[in-house]
Amino acid sequence: xxxxxxxxxxxxxxxxxxxxxxxxxxxxxxxxxxxxxxxxxxxxxxxxxxxxxxxxxxxxxxxxxxxxxxxxxxxxxxxxxxxxxxxxxxxxxxxxxxxxxxxxxxxxxxxxxxxxxxxxxxxxxxxxxxxxxxxxxxxxxxxxxxxxxxxxxxxxxxxxxxxxxxxxxxxxxxxxxxxxxxxxxxxxxxxxxxxxxxxxxxxxxxxxxxxxxxxxxxxxxxxxxxxxxxxxxxxxxxxx
Ligand code: AMP
Numbered sequence: 001x002x003x004x005x006x007x008x009x010x011x012x013x014x015x016x017x018x019x020x021x022x023x024x025x026x027x028x029x030x031x032x033x034x035x036x037x038x039x040x041x042x043x044x045x046x047x048x049x050x051x052x053x054x055x056x057x058x059x060x061x062x063x064x065x066x067x068x069x070x071x072x073x074x075x076x077x078x079x080x081x082x083x084x085x086x087x088x089x090x091x092x093x094x095x096x097x098x099x100x101x102x103x104x105x106x107x108x109x110x111x112x113x114x115x116x117x118x119x120x121x122x123x124x125x126x127x128x129x130x131x132x133x134x135x136x137x138x139x140x141x142x143x144x145x146x147x148x149x150x151x152x153x154x155x156x157x158x159x160x161x162x163x164x165x166x167x168x169x170x171x172x173x174x175x176x177x178x179x180x181x182x183x184x185x186x187x188x189x190x191x192x193x194x195x196x197x198x199x200x201x202x203x204x205x206x207x208x209x210x211x212x213x214x215x216x217x218x219x220x221x222x223x224x225x226x227x228x229x230x231x232x233x234x235x236x237x238x239x240x
Pocket of ligand 1: 029050051052053055072073076077078079080084104105107108109112180189
């Protein structure tokens, strides 16, 4: 867990006392979205929903959706919107999302962002956190990252190594590198990010009080602190 303690009276609201809060984690691959999503989910009491993880679950269970998605993911391309949208909206319709949720890896295209806005209407508070990082750092970060096959806990070979090599600190599961984190694929994913996803920064910047910039080059604890600071605060403690 990160070394940042946030006093309960200054915690951002999980919105059971207000509108549901939808936090969108944006930024290129390797910018820290997945790293901070877990602790943020714990701190806010809101579910972490990663479309990449949902697809990987479908791939593991060899569902039709998983088989379709894999052919795009293996090449570093985005999965077509039509396949993403149904899966995502099905997930966020579950009861655990009633007070809000944290989106990691969604939206990634303009049609996805517009569809999300349309579904949410004005009944939700949206905050888009843009984790920015220079290109030079991205490749180094991504090719070193590994994650637990069982619980998904992320590690980094150089910056955040497990206590025992290839073994998860959390559940002792085996650690592995994602196929699409290999260098040639990550270069392709970055290119796709620039063309299809980066324009969303401007889209959210035009909406009042939605976009917050996070300097992801800082130390992990500092980044998490900045994330918490960027969220709306409430004088009362979070209710879970
Ligand atoms: P991630 O785990 O977020 O890096 O996503 C891994 C891969 O899943 C991406 O490179 C895409 O192929 C696919 N993917 C995840 N989320 C989306 C999305 N919102 N739209 C399209 N493809 C996605």
